[in-house]
Amino acid sequence: MRETTYFILAALQDGPLHGYAIIQRASELSTGRIRLATGTLYTALERLTGTGLIRVVDEQIVNGRARRSYELTPTGGAALKDHAEQLAAAARVVTERRVTRTVVRPA
Amino acid sequence: MTRVERRYARLVRLYPARYPREEILDTVLQVNGAFRVREATALIAGAMRARTGADVQRTPSEFAFSAARLAALALLVYAAAKDVLEAVPLDVRAVVTAPDGLVQFAVVSLCALVLHLTAMVALSRGAHRLAAIAAVLALPVATVAQWRHGMPWGADGYWATPLAALLTVVLLFAPRRERSSPLFWLLAVVPAIVVLPTGSGQYLGPSWFIQQQMLLILVTVALLWSFVDARVPLAVAAVFACNVLTGFLVVLISGYLGDGAILLGLAITTLPAIALVAAATLSRRRSLI
Structure with a gap:
């Protein structure tokens, strides 16, 4: 899973959001590292909807334009959790490293 | 607004x-x-x-099959363009002066063209089995048609047929059938006659010049297109691979390396193909989503 995809899914873990809110939330969660362009976001949303990781949950008309909200599916939630555990395990390799030194004594 | x-x-x-x-x-x-x-x-x-269709989520194997499909279609366009050139009596002087054989070769080229177009339409519509049959049948037919100029494997564009046949056979194992309109590919045959190295320069004088410029433009566009779709530079690289194979075989068979100019020519022919494959690999690895 790419980092961008990870943060899009992570943005949806607290509930459904529409496009602009996903961009904002992904930026917050990544402390500003992920700045999604709208074109990139909608390509990702189309892919994630196609693979069943997210789904459209609501559609409202705001300022005369349709605005849909997306939410994580159970599959998407599980995929996000799996990936987060992989990242955590990878992080532990560094953060919980035990320093072992072999002392070589002169004969 | x-x-x-x-x-x-x-x-x-x-x-x-x-x-x-x-x-x-x-x-x-x-x-x-x-x-x-x-x-x-x-x-x-x-x-x-x-x-x-680059927005579709694909696993590495699905991506490989999809890229192979595009490459096979591009190669079929190339092969069909070559067939048109051989089937249509553009070389009037040769028709007038040739004692015999020219008409027969043109008829064989026409058969190869029909088979290549059948494979192209079938593949674009997702009929992989029919595409493989037509592309494999086209192989001996196109080889006979190319014999008009002597050694077929040394002729411009010959290798498009065997490579297309190989890829259509590989595509029989594709788990998913992709479908698209065949119209784009059929229309692409006409400019391909002049744009790709089909040998059209022998009959159509300006083709030599156009081909040199257009190949450069084609590589540039394919390299830029790698940001959008990594399959496209691979398809264009397959077209360039035909020239590379032609060049290497001519050198191998003739055993003549020249004073280094031939090797340099081969390196220049190989370079775009390598650059295109590298661009596709980078694009796939650095994809944002």
Whole structure:
């Protein structure tokens, strides 16, 4: 899973959001590292909807334009959790490293 | 509608109708008060991905099969362009002066053309079995047609037929059948006669010049297109691989290396293919989503 995809899914873990809110939330969660362009976001949303990781949950008309909200599916939630555990395990390799030194004594 | 809104709306209209165009416009206007190049580029790239099918999530094996399909279609266009050139009596002087054989070779080329076009239409419609049968049958037919000039494997564009046949056979194992309109590929045959190295320069004088310039443009466009779709540079690389194979075989069979100029020529022929494969690999690895 790419980092961008990870943060899009992570943005949806607290509930459904529409496009602009996903961009904002992904930026917050990544402390500003992920700045999604709208074109990139909608390509990702189309892919994630196609693979069943997210789904459209609501559609409202705001300022005369349709605005849909997306939410994580159970599959998407599980995929996000799996990936987060992989990242955590990878992080532990560094953060919980035990320093072992072999002392070589002169004969 | 403001000026900024109008400019973004024009870009959003590039997306296919199945995309939520209004919602994309709404989002882009919420994010940006002004027109930004970064957003505009992302919208164009997104629309191109959606139009070309590059937006579909693919596993590495699905990607490989999809790229093989595009490469096979590009090679079939190349092979068909070569057939048109051989089937149509463009070389009037040769027709007049040739004692015999020329008409027979033209008829064989016409058969190869029918088989290549059948394979092309079948493959684009997702009929992989028919495509493989037609492409494999075209192999001996195109080889006989090329014998008109002597050694077939040394002729410009000959290798498009065996490579296309190989890829269509590989595609029989594809788990998913992709479908698209055959019209684009059929129309592409006409410019391919002059643009690709088909040997058309022998009959159509300006072709030598056009081909040199167009090949350079083709490589540049394919390299740029790798940002949108990594399959396209691979398909163009397959076309270049035909020239590389022709060059290497001519050197191998003739055993003549010259004073280094031939090796340099081969290296120059190989370079675009390597660059295109490298661009496709990078694009796939550095994809944002």
